[in-house]
Amino acid sequence: METETESYENFPENRGLLFVNLRLLDEKGRLVYGAENEVHVELEGDGRLLAFGSAHSEHRKGYAYGSALPEGGELLAIVKKGKGALELRFTGEGLKETEVQL
Incomplete structure (x- = not known):
């Protein structure tokens, strides 16, 4: 898995929001x-998961849960980060665990 994090701090309403794009890659x-x-996805530290998911048609639980199908x-995780350290951990059957420090 590979991640890329984006933030849009130039817009006051987005302060503290992080958009973590997750891509499932082969070897x-x-x-x-x-x-x-x-x-x-699991969070540890100063932050809160606002949404996690994709456009998958079987995503019926809602976006506030910590699991989704790609x-x-x-997939995309939207996180509200506080002032302290935050770590995201992505896991899945048959996938290599991926951690992101924010």
Whole structure:
């Protein structure tokens, strides 16, 4: 798995919001477009998960839960970060655990 974090601090209403894009990759670093692995996210530290998911048609639990199915090999976590350290941990069956320090 690979992550990329974006923030839009130039907009006051977005202060503290982080958008963490997660991509499921194969051993050669290629996007696995048809991946169906359920992915879980856990937060540790000063922050709160606002939403986690994708555009997958079977995503019926809502976006406030810490697990989701990818669509096109990708997922998005939206996090509200406090002033302290924050770590996100992504896991899933058959996937290498990925951690992000924010």
